[in-house]
Amino acid sequence: AIVLNQSPSSIIASQGEKVTITCRASSSISSNYLHWYQQKPGAFPKLVIYSTSYRASGVPSRFSGSGSGTSYSFTISRVEAEDVATYYCQQGSSNPWTFGGGTKLELK
């Protein structure tokens, strides 16, 4: 199974700050199959970025993604209060599909 290592596991940021989360895969994966989800406290996950860099419907432009091979990143250009959540990367390149361990974003 492809293991996805997310870092950091938690971030404390100020409103307006730029934050970046890294997702490193144990084997190379196609960028078409690396995705990012946002899970707010008490809620179900929501697709934010699919295929490395495409924003899902209705997702603000401050969210972006990039990467290839085994290294991917997720960026919020200017953090807002509503972005407090746990973020997960996920690969669908090979079975079993796997998720990263999550990155919890909190506001300072």
Place this chain on the structure above:
Amino acid sequence: QVTLKESGPGILQPSQTLSLTCTFSGFSLSTYGMGVGWIRQPSGKGLEWLANIWWDDDKYYNPSLKNRLTISKDTSNNQAFLKITNVDTADTATYYCARVSWELPFDYWGQGVMVTVSS
């Protein structure tokens, strides 16, 4: 409008079989390229993919659960099902179903159903 809703027993005892139902609307599992997946999340922990079923009845399972999983669908009634045999306390989690397709990963999710395994 796409919606999904999970239902399950709430609580069951170790060694029993967990049966979950995902009832959805706004799409069809008879549509080319469409699928439904199951994902679970123990309280305070991360997400674990369990299984996917596709429009052509192709099925994929997480091998970490070995042969305990069975996924199926009822296209006519817009439902997908997941059975987990021989449950134990480690299966206590919130279980989600989500729509998946060739074009997009899990783009719509249900609210989740909490399942507790306890004697």
